[in-house]
Amino acid sequence: MADIIQLLPDHVANQIAAGEVVQRPASVVKELLENAIDAGALTIKLIIKDAGKTLIQVIDDGKGMSETDARLSFERHATSKIRTADDLFQLDTKGFRGEALASIAAIAHVELKTKQEGDDVGNVIVIEGSNVVSQEVVVTPKGTSVSVKNLFFNIPARRNFLKSNTVELRHVIDEFQRVALAHPDISFALYNNGSESFNLPVSNYRQRIVNIFGNKTNERLVPVEEETEVLDISGFVGKPEFAKKTRGEQYFFVNNRFIKSAYLNHAIASAFDGLLKNGTHPSYFLNLTVDPQTIDINIHPTKTEIKFDDEHTLYALLRSAVKHSLGQFNIAPVLDFERDPNLDTPYDYKNNTANVPKIEVDRSFNPFQDDTQPKTRTTTTTTYKKEPAANWESLYVGLESKGTQTDQDFSEVHFESEESTPSIFDDEKQVESGNTTHQLHNKYIVSTIKSGMLVIDQHRAHQRILYEELLKNMTVKEAVSQQLLFPLQLHFSAQEITIVKQLKADLENTGFVFSNIDEESVEITGVPVSVPESEVSIILEQLMSDVENEVPDSSFSATDLLAKSMAKSLAIKTGQSLQKDEQEHLVNKLFACKEPNISPTNRSTFITLSVDELDKKFL
Structure with a gap:
């Protein structure tokens, strides 16, 4: 029987390794930035085009590589970081496995320019899909420049799994920020599609x-x-x-x-x-x-x-x-037994002695005694005068236990407020008017139908109602906005400001009015009628989180995502008590929707229990 086990060709093995090392453009960014740091660079530039799908270029001023090292760096398991297996447990560098450049070169067009400090000229190597196209001498500054173009050009299936540019760019920025935060002693810069996104000088x-x-x-x-x-x-x-x-x-x-x-x-x-x-x-x-x-x-x-x-x-x-x-730093409450200077006695009272009050008791005082002459007693500090007691029997005149006037007076007593407890069985007016909704545990709305009963999740139901209303407003562009008395200024990071700018047109269709958007803050002068001013920052934070994390693919609708996010933030929450008219209004609005059965996140908004199902529970 013929042998069936064979060694894989190098280009196939490299593509398999690339599946572990390179999952998306952000993976390439991470590996190249770490290599630049290991090279002792003090200034690193990252250039991105089309979220890294078209170009990823990292330029550093590190020590560079020789002609031989530049060629060997693209071989599998070639590294300068470790020599023996014991070095794996004494790592003080970033990339050490020697698979990064080999894996990247297997699935992209790579151009490497590098020069050491003592050399007059450097070297340039061009590799396409693990094949070395050329290696020449070139004039280049000290350091290394790696350009990765057309990622996954030879694996279209992997390229199809990439998300939209917005999502992929977020992952690239995340990797950039992680590396930059870990090394404040290195200057970093990020350029996205020709514009500068970050310029981070050396700092603490x-x-x-x-x-x-x-x-x-x-x-x-x-x-x-x-x-x-x-x-x-x-x-x-x-x-x-x-x-x-x-x-x-x-x-x-x-x-x-x-x-x-x-x-x-x-x-x-x-x-x-x-x-x-x-x-x-x-x-x-x-x-x-x-x-x-x-x-x-x-x-x-x-x-x-x-x-x-x-x-x-x-x-x-x-x-x-x-x-x-x-x-x-007085953020959390602590038990501190040291002296608090704020409790010290002020200077004006520091040497003064306390005045002890004198207490005297008039033992001859009788509240029922009719005194015609007032008695006075004088102390060193205060003079007290005892007023004559009135005839106490006169206080009870007219309070007979049996009198028509008394009954009439008490019949006209009005209480300021009295809490009423509704009853399902005794409220006959409610049944006659057709109001048959009841709130259960401030979470569900129970309503009767011909075949049995209906149990509605109030939070999901309100999400569905708001979702369709917001979609309609954004599509028709007839949203009503309420002007704020004082402009609302919110502060965000540069990445979040970029998302706000992208969604500005759709947000304005829902009723938001932006007066100014700069590099770090957003000024809002108008909000939708249904949005409280205190909820604006929460809504925008939730929206930006959804845009960053919950975009399914490149064919998503920004309008749909915005409506879902805002509906989730504005919907009434579990635990909120609703009045009878609010319950009825919610039920009526829900069943006026196009798809009342599910929420915007594809979850059931209500369930039905038939009389037969209820009868089975009592068997």
Whole structure:
């Protein structure tokens, strides 16, 4: 029988490896930025076109490569970071597996320009689908420039799985921000389709956070510092009042490497216990420095998950450090037994003695005695005069127990307010008028129908009603707006401002009026009639989160997504009590919708229970 096992060709093996290393344009950005940092660069530029699908270029001023190193860098498992297997447990660099450039070159057109500091000229290598097209001498500045064009050009199936440019650009910016936050001592710049999105000079860690997320972030940060034998913690956490409904601004860095850890995230959440509103998440930017021998980095293809030797100790240290910082800066209530200078005696009263009041009792006082002459007694400080008591029997004149006048007076007593408790069985007027809706646990509306009963989820039903109304307003463009007495100014990051600009036209069709949109803030002078002013920031935050995370593919409708997001934010919540007319109105509006059966998120809005089903429950 013939042998059936064979070695795969190099270009096929490279494409398989590329499936692990390169999942989307953001993966290429991450690998190239990390290589630039390992090369000792002080200035790094990232140039993006069409969210990285057309071009990804990283330019650095690092030490560069020789002619031989430039050619070897595209071979599989070729790296300068490790020599032996033991080096895997002493890592202080970023890319170390030697698969990044080989995998990228297998699925894209790559051009590499590099020059070392002592050389007169550099080298340029052009590779297309793992095939070296040319390698020549070129005049180029010191450092390395890598251009990745036409990603997945030879794997169209993988290219079809990419999301829209908006989603892919968000992932690229996320990777850029993670690397930039981990290295504030390096200057970074990002150019998207010819325009500058970020320009981050060398700065301290706090200023780097402010440069990325906006100037208003500065006043929201609480520093965290802790040094122990096991772990060094430094960075910042956000104040509880600025917590967001999304987890966007949550960053853990272990030895200057971004990681994701649900376990450590729980430690932060427990430190904020009792300080956050329901459904909100704290912001944090924390650097953890541990012994490289106590962690294993290479357990995940993207190296964003790390295995710790002693997670329980890290959990306790992290939780206590954050809790201590919140208490130290008066963010959280603490028990402090030290003297509070605010409670000191003012200077004017510091040397004065307290005046002790004198208490005297008139033992001869009789309230029922009819005194004709007032008695007076004088003390050193106060004079008291006893008034004669009136004839106390006259107080009861006219209060006979049996009198028509008394009965008449009490019959006209009106109570200020009296709480009424509706009853399902005794309210005959309600049944006669056809009002048969009842609210159950402030969550469901129960109504009777001919075949049985109807149970409606009030939150989902209201979502469906608002969704169709908003869609109609955006399509017909006849939304009603209410002007604000004072303009509302909201502050967002540069990435969020970009999303607002993209959705501005659709938002204006719903009733929003924007007077000014600059690099860090949005000024609103009008809102839709159904939107309270206090809910505007929550609605916009939820909308931006939905645009970033919930876009299904490149063929989505921005108008549809906007209507869904706003309906979700504006719908009445579970636990809200509704009056009878509000319940009836909700039911009537629901069944006037085109698709009353499901909510905008494709969930059932109501269920029916027939009489037969109810009868079976009593068998």
